[in-house]
Amino acid sequence: xxxxxxxxxxxxxxxxxxxxxxxxxxxxxxxxxxxxxxxxxxxxxxxxxxxxxxxxxxxxxxxxxxxxxxxxxxxxxxxxxxxxxxxxxxxxxxxxxxxxxxxxxxxxxxxxxxxxxxxxxxxxxxxxxxxxxxxxxxxxxxxxxxxxxxxxxxxxxxxxxxxxxxxxxxxxxxxxxxxxxxxxxxxxxxxxxxxxxxxxxxxxxxxxxxxxxxxxxxxxxxxxxxxxxxxxxxxxxxxxxxxxxxxxxxxx
Numbered sequence: 629x630x631x632x633x634x635x636x637x638x639x640x641x642x643x644x645x646x647x648x649x650x651x652x653x654x655x656x657x658x659x660x661x662x663x664x665x666x667x668x669x670x671x672x673x674x675x676x677x678x679x680x681x682x683x684x685x686x687x688x689x690x691x692x693x694x695x696x697x698x699x700x701x702x703x704x705x706x707x708x709x710x711x712x713x714x715x716x717x718x719x720x721x722x723x724x725x726x727x728x729x730x731x732x733x734x735x736x737x738x739x740x741x742x743x744x745x746x747x748x749x750x751x752x753x754x755x756x757x758x759x760x761x762x763x764x765x766x767x768x769x770x771x772x773x774x775x776x777x778x779x780x781x782x783x784x785x786x787x788x789x790x791x792x793x794x795x796x797x798x799x800x801x802x803x804x805x806x807x808x809x810x811x812x813x814x815x816x817x818x819x820x821x822x823x824x825x826x827x828x829x830x831x832x833x834x835x836x837x838x839x840x841x842x843x844x845x846x847x848x849x850x851x852x853x854x855x856x857x858x859x860x861x862x863x864x865x866x867x868x869x870x871x872x873x874x875x876x877x878x879x880x
Contacts, residue, residue, distance in 0.1 A: 630654065642667040656785070657730060657769040665763045666751055673749040677770070678742055679727040681720060686739040687777055688714040689786065692813070692829045693871035694779060699739050711738050711747065716786040720744065721777040728773065728782050732790040733766040779832045780808050787811075801843035803878065809836040810868060819856050823849060823879035830868035840864045842878065849877045 634649040643666045650659040660675075685696040698706045699720070713735050719728040720739060729737070729746060736747035746768065749760045769789055771782070802815060803826055814827040824846075830836050840848065842864070851862040852875045862876050 640668065640671075645673070656773070657771040657789070659767060659769045661765070661767045662748065663763075663765050664749065666749060666761050669751050669753060669758070669761065671749075671751045672747070675746045675748055675768075677727070677744045679720060679744060679772075681722050681725050681727055682742060683720060683722050687719045687721070687779065688712060689717045689783065690715055692873055693831060693833060694783075697739070701740065710740065711736050713737075716790050717771075717782055719777055719779075719782050721773075721775075723776045725775070726773050726777055728771040730769040730771055730782075730786045730789045732768070734768060783811065783831050784808070803843065803846065804841050805838040806841060807836050807838035809834065810838045818877060823877050825852065825856055825875055826878055827873065827875045828868075829873040830871055833870045835870060836868050838866060838868065840866060840876070845880050846878050847880070849879050851875065852877050 630653050632651040636647045636649070638645045638647070644664070645666075646663040648661040648663075650661065652659075664673075666673075682699070684698065684700055686699055688695050688697050697709060697712050701707045714731065714737060715735060716732070717728055717730050718737060718739070719726055721727070727744070729744070731746075734746055734748055738745040738747075748766070749764075751761050752759045771785065773782075802812075804812065805828065809830055809832045810828050811831045812826065812828045814825065816825055818825050826840075842848065848862055848864055851859045853859055854873070854875060856875070856877070858877075866874070868874060
């Protein structure tokens with residue numbers, strides 16, 4: 629069929645973990661689900677991988693862009709980065725191929741000495757008493773790919789993997805930009821009740837021109853800052869600097 633499912637069960641002392649590996653022929657990644665009932669203190673669970681591809685930096689997603697972090701231990705600063713953080717994804721690539729992990733719940737990882745290690749569970753008693761010692765469910769996905777690092781592609785895939793509605797429903801028609809480098813992060817009523825706020829940023833780390841395409845009935849009024857204070861006139865044909873965040877007021 630379209631879906632292959634592999635279920636593996638593990639026991640350790642008083643704890644249990646069920647791992648489900650999902651391979652769908654229509655999806656470019658391998659999803660891994662964990663159902664955990666952890667009852668033992670002072671342990672850590674990690675998932676470790678040894679990809680064939682390696683590079684001197686790993687690309688790590690943050691809220692509005694990404695950072696390049698070293699995979700080497702050339703000085704004390706690099707050695708101190710034995711574990712680093714990401715938001716939705718991290719990607720290790722050379723010029724020909726790469727390996728990424730898409731993530732919607734676990735944000736600490738290590739990428740050193742040929743090993744990628746994802747922090748899944750820490751059953752400590754400090755600072756949280758009985759930390760992670762309860763039934764839980766989480767998932768992540770492995771995304772091996774041809775070609776070098778493509779931040780737009782991996783970020784789009786991670787958004788698709790992590791996407792879920794937190795409140796309300798998505799409007800039938802949404803504003804959009806004609807350049808995939810520009811990612812819309814918010815479209816919401818303005819704080820002062822005057823129209824709507826559209827927030828977007830450049831996600832590839834490169835300058836980009838883009839045209840804002842508005843649904844019928846919407847009009848672009850002005851650019852605002854993060855506090856939604858007016859900053860001046862705005863045009864539908866606009867320009868973003870690398871990782872620049874810009875906000876616009878629309879009215880209908």
